[in-house]
Amino acid sequence: MAGVRVLVGTRKGAFVLSSDGTRRSWEVSGPHFAGWEIYHLKGSPADPDRLYASQSSSWSGQVVQRSDDGGASWRPVGNKFSYAGTPGTHQWYDGTPHPWEFARVWHFEPSLDDPDTVYAGVEDAGLFRSVDGGDTWVELPGLRGHDTGSSWQPGAGGMCLHTIILDPVNRGRMFAAISAAGAFRSDDAGETWRPVNRGLHSEGIPDSDAEVGHCVHRIAMHPSRPSVLYMQKHWDVMRSDDAGESWHEISGDLPTDFGFPIDVHAHEPETVYVVPITSDSLHYPPDGRLRVYRSRTGGDEWEPLTRGLPQQHCYVNVYRDAMAVDSLDECGVYFGTTGGQVYVSADAGDRWAPIVRDLPAVLSVEVQTLP
């Protein structure tokens, strides 16, 4: 019987949650790498037993862990992330030049067809690639070296490259998103990049419609329709129907359009999920009610999903990499909170239940659908 494996990164370790296709009873494994921040774990689409994990701490820096057996065992691989050439500077919070300094890996995106090839999005924003299973890392400098690179500036969480999307149809096309520089697209497998932020409008930057400088929180794509992208920006939920060439707002009737994650139903490309958060200064759900919002119309019209979620006294946040969907016949939706809960809905969001309630703050959630 098909099953799922949920990979959870937290402030104090990694956890692996496993269930069969019913997604009712769960086996919990962990903490792995106890005491370390695990920003992200992700499995290879080409070999689900191959996993990559970003392990870091302020004391000891970056470690990369790799599993070849679905998370049963791990071994540290390469952790040397050196920017190509002379790194130069970007803008600091106050607008002054600041040297580019590697801090951590925020996101791993394994290749669609080679388990040994994996991309890493890092802070300070840069894109690295390994073609030897994580043993060595080489920067793809065309992104950070874009003409606008020296003007990029960090968001409150640091200047992180947090989203990497590989187009499964137009091979060689990739998307990356950086807080607070914006969205970028490559059509040549990451060699050269250009900003794709037309239509974004952001307060707090000198030119609200600027080519770069937008705090994009997350981008999502349905693999069957790669020209359509959904974006949760700092404020505003956005959509592009032309692979990022232009964006239009689809916040519609959301109670607030601030938030972090966004994801797409595995079988319905027009069904989208967000978790509205009160504001940029109040990182918790409006009215203390944890509600996922679902649009079945590709945006603009949203419905609150509340069954099984706390509807009073709830003041958690859901981070940008902490939502995922499985691809079972009835799509499962998952998200984790800063309060340590990981919720699952086995019916596309209609009803929710906690898998675990008391983990450390959840930084990331990914799910693998297993045969």
Add this chain to the structure above:
Amino acid sequence: MIRVVLPAHLRRLASVDGEVKLEVVGAATQRSVLDALETAYPMLRGTIRDHDTKRRRAFIRFFACEEDLSHEDLDAALPAAVAAGAEPYLIVGAMAGG
């Protein structure tokens, strides 16, 4: 033989219990001890000092014989008691909550 004490997180990363014991070629200095440590436990590379510059990470300190050696010359001889294995060389995570 040099005795090295690692912080708990790095003991787990290196899969060691208790102290690490190292044979150091040539003079016992902080640099030669750290080189020997990283040779024996390559997964520790980058977690104590920078891969390239070899600069100590900001939240890591080096102590021995009740002295803070963090800012001492890396090529200076370690105290005789450390070189003889009577006292350990301590790699310490800066005191902080979390």
